[in-house]
Amino acid sequence: MRARRFIPSLSQLLAFEAVVRHQSVTIAAKEMNLTQSTVTRLLQNLEGQIGQPLFVRERKRLVPTDAAKAYCADVSAALNMIQRASMGLMTNPDGGALSLAVLPTFGTRWLAPRLAPFLQANPGITVNLATRVQRFSFDTESFDAVIFFGQANWLRANHMKLFDEHLTACASPDFLRRHPISTAAELANLPLLQLETRPTAWSAWFEGQGANPPAKSGMLMDQFSMMIQAAISGLGIALLPDYLAWAEIAEGRLRPVLRPSVSGAGSYWLAWPEAKDRYGPLRAFRNWMAQTEAPEEVTA
Incomplete structure (x- = not known):
């Protein structure tokens, strides 16, 4: 079981993340459609649960401490993961969602035009695409897999060579x-x-x-x-x-x-976190990619 005292409420975390992002209780309250006093109370409750101050007041502004900034980065990643999971369930309650990070031009010029047969063969699966140029960690980004160029060296991931x-x-x-x-x-x-x-x-x-x-x-x-x-x-x-x-x-x-x-000097690869190895939509996508022909070479 998870220790409840280490898991603040969602309202507290949303208020904390908004105030760190804006460094303003007023703007955070407006974004969340709450009163300033409510946001302030949520921050105070969070500090009480965490057991240490998260902000210092400078010229009527709340400035997050260095520890709070690091904490906020993890909180923001967790909130993004919850949001993606909820969106996937809402848009496809009877199937599964595959969140895939792709290279921008590869995604628009090669992958997207070929996705129709996969979706037709797997009507319960929704594919969500997002572009990434630089490498990221599956620990902080809530993707199920990534298509990248280079060598088979994505950290803590399984790999399948595409071409x-x-x-x-x-x-x-x-x-x-x-x-x-x-x-x-x-x-x-x-x-x-x-x-x-x-x-x-x-x-x-x-x-x-x-x-x-x-x-x-x-x-x-x-x-x-x-x-x-x-x-x-x-x-x-x-x-x-x-x-x-x-x-x-x-x-x-x-x-x-x-x-x-x-x-x-490299190849295109599909990589995914080890924990997702048996995830149904990802397995279906891997099988489909394994049967997809590599691009033809230019001959003239």
Whole structure:
């Protein structure tokens, strides 16, 4: 059994989190649709239960202590988890919800267009998607699984490999008319668009071309969608995974540069916390992903 004295009421925790976030009882009370005196009483009761002060008063403002800030981070994560669980139950009471963190462009350009067959085959399951670029901990984020790029090294998680990444350098037709390219060495003085999460991608591409990468680089971006648009606008050469390059090449917005489909430096993985290994919606999603074909390589 859980010790009740270590579990404050939900009203106390909501009031505490709101006051820490706003550093104002007045704003927190308005957000919660309560009176200021009620919020103040909830804070006092929480401090009494915890056994130590959580705020200091400075110029009529409540300033959380360092211990309170750390406590609030854990409380906020727990409240988010409760909210996600409640939303999942409310939206799908007879099935289950799968909360999945995905890379932004991967989610919109590859995963989302393929989800319909999975949902049709599993009518009781709701899939909730949220984008994450940086790594996070399953201990503080209430996701059931994550799709990420790199190596199978997510902390305290099980992994399933989805597919390897293959890279194709692409530029707009107008850019290539202005800068004809017949050898890798000719890229030395051209802007090579960079992605924050792929610091070694261009090195892998040049190695695949049998050449050394130049020291000069181009604009740095945090998402492939921005890189694609920059390349279409003629700002430089984009290095894209094949599943993204295919559509742009097929529609004539971009053209491949030199040898296409060079092996990249990582793979796409599905990872999930060990405690979720037998969770029904996640098991169904893993089985479906295992049968989903990897993207085709660019061949021209």
